[in-house]
Amino acid sequence: MKVALLCSGLGNVYRGHEVFARDLFTLLGDSVDITLFKGGGKSAPREWVIDNIPRNAGCLDHVHVVASPKWAAAIAEGERCRIEGETFAYAALKPLLEGAFDVVHCLEREVCNIIYDNRHLFRSTPKILFSNGGAIPARDLPRCDFVQEHTELNLSYSAKGKSFMIPHGVDVSVFHPEVVSDFRSQHDIPQNAFVVISVGAIAYGHKRMDYVVKEVSAIKDAYLLIVGQETKDTAEIKALGKRLMGERIIFTKVQHSDLPKAYAAANVFTLGSVFETFGIVYIEAMAMGLPVICTNHRNQRAIVKEGIFIDMRQAGALTKALRDTDRSTLAALGQRGRKIVLEHYDLAVLKRKYIERYDTIASSPTSLPTYSFANKLACNARNVVRLAARLTLGRAE
Missing domain, CATH: 3.40.50.2000 (Glycogen Phosphorylase B;)
Structure with missing residues (x-):
């Protein structure tokens, strides 16, 4: 084969x-x-x-x-x-x-x-x-x-x-909670800081990174790490982030092989999109032992299974989820997420x-269209139409 x-x-x-x-x-x-x-x-x-x-x-x-x-x-x-x-x-x-x-x-x-x-x-x-x-x-x-x-x-x-x-x-031998990372020290993030990570195109549209920036900025002392490909919207979103969060926001792009080190620097994962066909980043984060806050959609509820599901279109919803969920609950969600990945997405x-x-x-059978009496009738009909048009309209040559 x-x-x-x-x-x-x-x-x-x-x-x-x-x-x-x-x-x-x-x-x-x-x-x-x-x-x-x-x-x-x-x-x-x-x-x-x-x-x-x-x-x-x-x-x-x-x-x-x-x-x-x-x-x-x-x-x-x-x-x-x-x-x-x-x-x-x-x-x-x-x-x-x-x-x-x-x-x-x-x-x-x-x-x-x-x-x-x-x-x-x-x-x-x-x-x-x-x-x-x-x-x-x-x-x-x-x-x-x-x-x-x-x-x-x-x-x-x-x-x-x-x-x-x-x-x-997801490759659970690559994405796992024991990954050793110096990502925080590289980007001057305090070791005891609460870090939110979002992974996706830095854009207004589907990934709605501007929403994530605004919501996380309202959490005092929280850091935001945005990892993703740049778009035509990136410069404006970066300017928004720096204005609202100063040094508490980091924008970066890494090779996929280095992505586990970025996840390992965070405490919670979120994505601002209101719908994803799947969203590989959800299960990557879960494999790393991170709790996931995402859109309250049937698809995401079925994929993530145990997370915090909110209306991502509602202003303040992500801020509230981050502020009102205690750290022990987030840690427990992260541990269960890893088990879900091992069972369903390994x-x-x-x-x-x-x-x-x-x-x-x-090994399944396949066949191409074959010539048949119906094909013959259709071809003859098309030829009659072409001949009639030629007789009526004449020929170019």
Whole structure:
């Protein structure tokens, strides 16, 4: 069984989506014949860097969209992602055709559609698997043979008969409470300080880091550590943080391999988003033994299971949760969170599920469209229409 794992964003941007691709490849590398197709970075054994126009390319700085100013930026960003995915998919076709893969596992919708639409080019038709990282409902899913969902809630909205659920996971040997960290001393954070950490893009939109800054700033003497990729909003959010918290706020970006040291410097984890399809950072923090304060949404309640769930849209809600929850309760939540991760999100447990699922998908029957009497009638009808148009309108030559 040969598996191709495709992620156009890997090497171009840094999000949970790309972390998932890297972790899955690393997890299965010693047990499955798997090849990673990525959008950037360096080539390595069984890792192909596929040429593409990345979403952050300068040549896309002047994307023209026809939309309300309210939505123009979001639509332009969508166009950037579409171009990255489509250029990546077409460039990946040649090595995919030559590789004779049994399963092609796609993480982006545009990539999935293009590979699926070109299945007829393959000597042996591969099965196309899509990982639904965006909570896309069944009616909007890309064309594929199978769909992986990451939560039971998303599974309930997915395509019946071809969808299954395997959650995101975390390497509990890397993310654990015993990690030794000098992060506090590096950033001049007092050893006895109460530290809140939030991990995600430093932006107003989905991650709502401005909300986190305002809420934590109201906690006297608390420090706030924000770790994430910079965006067009970052400068303003940094200015807000420095104005409200002075030296009590630290903005930084670290390699994923160094992220455990940042978690180890904190006492509690929070994320300002009002919804996450999954949120790998939740289970990373829980694996580190940190209590989690997050949005009171069905998805997050099912994922975190034991945390402090609040209305993240309400001003003062996060401040109140931090102020009113005593430290012993937070510590107990952190200890239970670690146990939850070991039971549900340990990569060693999920590894067996992936191998079993890939085997099932690879051995499942598949077929391409065939010529039939119905096809013949449809072709004849189209030819009659074209002939009538030619007789009526004439020919150009």
